[in-house]
Amino acid sequence: MAAAELPCVLVVEDEPAQREVLAYNLEAEGYRVLRAENGEEGLLLVNESAPDIIVLDWMLPNVSGIEVCRRLKTRAETRGIPIIMLSARSEEVDRVRGLETGADDYxxxxxxxxxxxxxxRAQLRRVRPSSVGETLQFSDIRLDAESHxxxxxxxxxxxxxTEFRLLATFMEKxxxxxxxxxxxxxVWGRDIYVDTRTVDVHIGRLRKALCPNGETDPLRTVRGAGYALG
Amino acid sequence: MAAAELPCVLVVEDEPAQREVLAYNLEAEGYRVLRAENGEEGLLLVNESAPDIIVLDWMLPNVSGIEVCRRLKTRAETRGIPIIMLSARSEEVDRVRGLETGADDYxxxxxxxxxxxxxxRAQLRRVRPSSVGETLQFSDIRLDAESHxxxxxxxxxxxxxTEFRLLATFMEKxxxxxxxxxxxxxVWGRDIYVDTRTVDVHIGRLRKALCPNGETDPLRTVRGAGYALG
DNA sequence: TGTAGTGGTTACATAAGCGTCACAAACCTG
DNA sequence: CAGGTTTGTGACGCTTATGTAACCACTACA
Known part of the structure; x- marks a missing residue:
């Protein structure tokens, strides 16, 4: 199974017009596009063609978008594929449910x-670290490289x-x-001599900055090894 | 049970001709092949020989393929074994049902x-990563080196x-x-001087960590020789 | 020349993990 | 079964890794 040269986007949308608009724009943007008109076909295509990213309509006949999302996010091999959910509804509840199910964007x-x-583009960049980043996302944290x-x-x-660069590094992977x-x-540079403990201090500062209101600490200390995000 | 050097594939297919074609090709590809001609035999062989992957026909006498799949995927020790389902039917419904039951591919x-x-090959790669830095799997235990x-x-x-490195060592083989x-x-390093009994203690700690809720202990003590996983 | 912001280091407190021991349990061998 | 050996495991003291506040140095900028 050779890696496709072009990033591959799977569009799951039952409404033909909308599907084609999406596909047209994505292709113009230089992506390979797979089309599915319902959930089943979507799931199948994910297994067959391992797309790099999925644009998923919320409302689908039979297997709903949210259900497709849930299934993909609970299987180890497909969990990593970013999913962007599309929905006609704008209620807060649904947004939350959408992200809760594991959708990466909404x-x-x-x-x-x-x-x-x-x-x-943002989601793809997150997964394919080939190009430099504009926006990185991890759970509810977003980092915009351009606007810093x-x-x-x-x-x-x-x-x-320093904390910014530190976080950017973590969010890359x-x-x-x-x-x-x-x-x-x-973060500091290849030939700078700084005490390794300095990292700890900055990790502490980053932690404090990330949780101004007592949110859960997204940084994980791995004793004897280092630090990780998530 | 000596660790099989070759990946082991279990083929469950009632039709002798098809079974042999499959087996022939798999052996040519360098796999060890186990054959079963019905569901019962298949389930038995899974327990006896712990294959690395299963190719499973949908239509089988008595216990159907889908039933075999369901049973394997609900048991903790066998859940990790990838299953590829074969089916003569191409109806959408069945495709979905196949994946729903937990089959990894169809x-x-x-x-x-x-x-x-x-x-x-793709499924095996997922389960038995040959190189470092990927994720190791053994029965229902997964170890991800990168994220530790x-x-x-x-x-x-x-x-x-220490327990992590210990387990990583076991899971390599x-x-x-x-x-x-x-x-x-x-695990400790070449020129460290520690009592060999220390290993025992850490094995104990690893055991405790691996079975937080009374799962079966995957570590085997080989009296007079050492320890092994599975 | 203040002043504010940032960075690196140090020192100390604390938590986590490690290694050893001692005794109990399991096992083997006659 | 007896005697010896190997393994399991709780307890304990010790070492080390990490969290963090405090401090001083440097820079930029008005």
């Missing part, structure tokens, strides 16, 4: 096609340059454990 | 043997650095018996 119809494209800003939920977080030395390399 | 007859081989995490079923296990000296070399 867009309410009618959406700006440009915005959707941006989100697709970090959000948690709706709140804007305030963090210093959520879950991965970085040793203090690796972090010094990536 | 191939419709008549299939290209090349494609099937590719899928077997260990799961049993859905639960995340909490183990200390499930079934292999490691002497206390070998373990000290690999």
């Amino acid at each position: 867009v309410v119809k009618p959406y700006s096609i440009v915005e959707l494209m941006a989100r697709v 800003r970090v959000f948690r939920g709706d709140a804007t977080l305030k963090l210093g340059p 959520p879950g991965r454990v970085w040793s203090r030395e690796q972090l010094l390399d990536r | 191939v419709v007859k008549p299939y290209s043997i090349v494609e099937l081989m590719a899928r077997v 995490r260990v799961f049993r079923g859905d639960a995340t296990l909490k183990l200390g650095p 499930p079934g292999r018996v490691w002497s206390r000296e070998q373990l000290l070399d690999r």
Whole structure:
């Protein structure tokens, strides 16, 4: 199974017109597009073609989008594929449910096609670290490289340059454990001599900055190894 | 049970000709092949020989393939074994039901043997990562080296650095018996002086960590020789 | 030349993990 | 069964890794 050169997007949308608009724009953007008109077909295509990202309509006949999402996110091999949910509903409840099910992003119809494209790009960048990042996301934390800003939920977080780079490193590969030395390399620079304990201090500062209101600490200490996000 | 060097594939197919074609191709591909001609025999062989992957026909006398699948996927020790379902039916309903039952992949007859081989390889790669840095799996235990995490079923296990390295060593070669000296070399380091009995203590701690809720102990004590996983 | 913001280091407190021992239990061998 | 050996395991003291506050140094900028 050779890796496709072009990023591959699976569009699951029952309404033919909307599906084609999406597909057209995605193809114009340079993606390979797979189309599915219902949940079953979607699930099948995921197994067959391992797309890099999925744009998923909320309302689908039989197997609903949310159900498709749930199934994909509970299976280990498909859990990593980012899912962007589309929905006509704008109620808060559904947003929460959408993200709760494991969707990585959520867009309410009618959406700006440009915005959707941006989100697709963002999600892809998260998964395929080939190109440099604009927006990274992990759970409720968003990091925008361009504007140098970090959000948690709706709140804007305030963090210093070092903490920002530190967080950016973590968010490139959520879950991965970085040793203090690796972090010094990536965040401080290759030939800077700083005490490894300095990392600890900045981790502490990052933690404090990430949880201004007592949110759960997303950083994990791995004793004897280093730190990780999530 | 000596650790099989070759990946072991269990073929459950009642039609002799088809079974042999499959077996022939799998053996040509370098796998060890177990054959079963019905569901009961299949389930039996799973328990006896712990295959690495199962190719399972949908239509079987008595116990149907889907039933075999369901049973395996509900038992903790066998849940981790990937199952590829074969079916003559191509109806949407069945596809979905196949995946719903927990099958990891689904191939419709008549299939290209090349494609099937590719899928077997893909599933095996998922379960038996040959190289470092990927995720190791043994029965229902998964160890992810990169994120330094260990799961049993859905639960995340909490183990200390030494227990983690110990388990990683075992999972590299499930079934292999490691002497206390070998373990000290690999886990503690070549020129560390520690009592060999220390290994026993850490094995105990690892055991406790692996069975937080009274699951079956996957570690085997080989009297006079050492310890092994499975 | 203040002042505010940031960064690196140190020191100390605490938590986590480690290794050893001692005794109990299991096992083997006659 | 007796005697010896191997393994399981709780307890305990010790070491080490980590969290964190405090401090000083440096920079930028008005």
